Amino acid sequence: MQLVIDTFGTSVHRKQNAFEIVNKEGKKRVSPQKIRTIVLNCAAKISSDAVILAVENEIDILFVDKSGKPQARVWSHKFGPLTTIRKNQLKFAESQEGLAWAGQRVWKKMQQQAAFLYQLRYSFSVLSPEKIDACIKTIEAVALQLQELLRSAKGRDKGLAASCRGWEGTASRHYFQGLAWALPPGYHFAGRTKRPAKDPFNCVLNYLYGMLYSFVEVELLKAGIDPHIGVLHADQYKRPVFVYDFIESYRIWADTVAFRLFQRYALNERDFEPCEGGLWLAGSGKREVIPAFHQYLYEPYSLKKKQKTRMQHLSVECRQLAKSLLQRE
Incomplete structure (x- = not known):
């Protein structure tokens, strides 16, 4: 599980071979065998003994801001010791094979988006079914064009990568339009907004994406894959761009959970707090x-x-990718 510490003044330290969490509500002890990641925001602190216990058990420690965006992390030095994987990853990132791999992940995401909208369209009483139908048709058409583009590609070039990103952006715009129309009354939003979000749904989705980014990055590191060597996404200083490539076919997990929460009205106004230009997700x-x-x-x-x-x-999947990179000529 992921242990999230976001209550003001909470501290985490080591008590024998367990983590002890202390705040105004009392003390709680948690076994390291039950934890994969510890997440702390600026209001919490962790002792050096607790950090060492986490490292001994290969538990990732993640420091995040109010929106859940990772700011810093501590992990075991045992993660991904195989330099051969990363050397081959550099070659893979510059190859036609690598671009085809990344393009297929984008295509899979489009397929998932269309299927999810179709499921929502016929599972719930939506406000504008014809608008959702139009979004589905557009996404399917874009996915077909992307597939043809990848199939006909001969060699790697910057134009091909740019085209993949362009088709991905087009499909995503229509997907979020359809998703907005599928939400219950009162939760409709104008479009995708990031940090800060302009509406509750995007606020929750941003937080879930942040969690998913951290999960994917840790699994890649454990497998020995460098999260900063991008394929479709261009290299950016201090940005784990390979995570952005890899995560595409997993984004639907966050989308599904966000939609379910709003479908059953699990959140209300007190669960959000205003910030400059938008909303943050409150502690509740x-x-x-x-x-x-x-x-x-x-x-x-x-x-x-x-x-x-x-x-x-x-x-x-991370380990399988690492194995294929290790065996790559």
């Missing part, structure tokens, strides 16, 4: 969103005839 909102995402990620899920949790499937 995080206490609703984080457990819902954890439950979704750790429930049994069948993929390619294998029954595992979603996090286990993510870990397996």
Whole structure:
């Protein structure tokens, strides 16, 4: 599980071989075997003994801002010791094979987006079914064009990568338009907004994406893959751009949880707090969103005839990619 510390004045230290969490509500002890990641915001602190306990158990420690965006992290030096993987990853990132891999992940995301809108369109009483239908048709058409583009590509060039990003942007705009129309009355939003979000739905989605980024980055590191060597996304200083490439086919997990929360009216006004130019997720909102995402990620899920949790499937794919890079000529 992910241990989230966001209550003002909370401290985490080591008590024998467990983490002890101390705040005004009392003390709680948690076994390191139950934790994959510790997340702290600016209001919390952690002792050096607790950091060492986390490192000994290969637990990622993540420091985030109010929106959930990672600012710094501490992890075990044992993560990803194989330099051969990263040397081959550099070659892979510059190859036609690498671009095709990244393009297929974008195509898969488009397929998931169209399928999700179709499911919402016929599972709920939506305000404008014809508008959702139009969004689905556009996404499917864009996905087909992207597939043809990747199939006909001969060699790697910057124009091809730019075209992939362009088609991805077009599909995403129509996807979020359709998603807005599928939400219950009162939650409709004008479009995708990031940090800060302009509406409650985008606020929750931003926080979930932030959590998902951290999960993906840690699994890549554990597998020995460098999260900063981009394929489709251009290299950016201090940006884990390979995470942006890899995460595309997993974004639907965050979208699903966000929609479910709003569909059952799990959040209200007190779960959000205003900030300059938008909204942050308040502490009460995080206490609703984080457990819902954890439950979704750790429930049994069948993929390619294998029954595992979603996090286990993510870990397996990272290791499979690392293995293919290690064996790459």
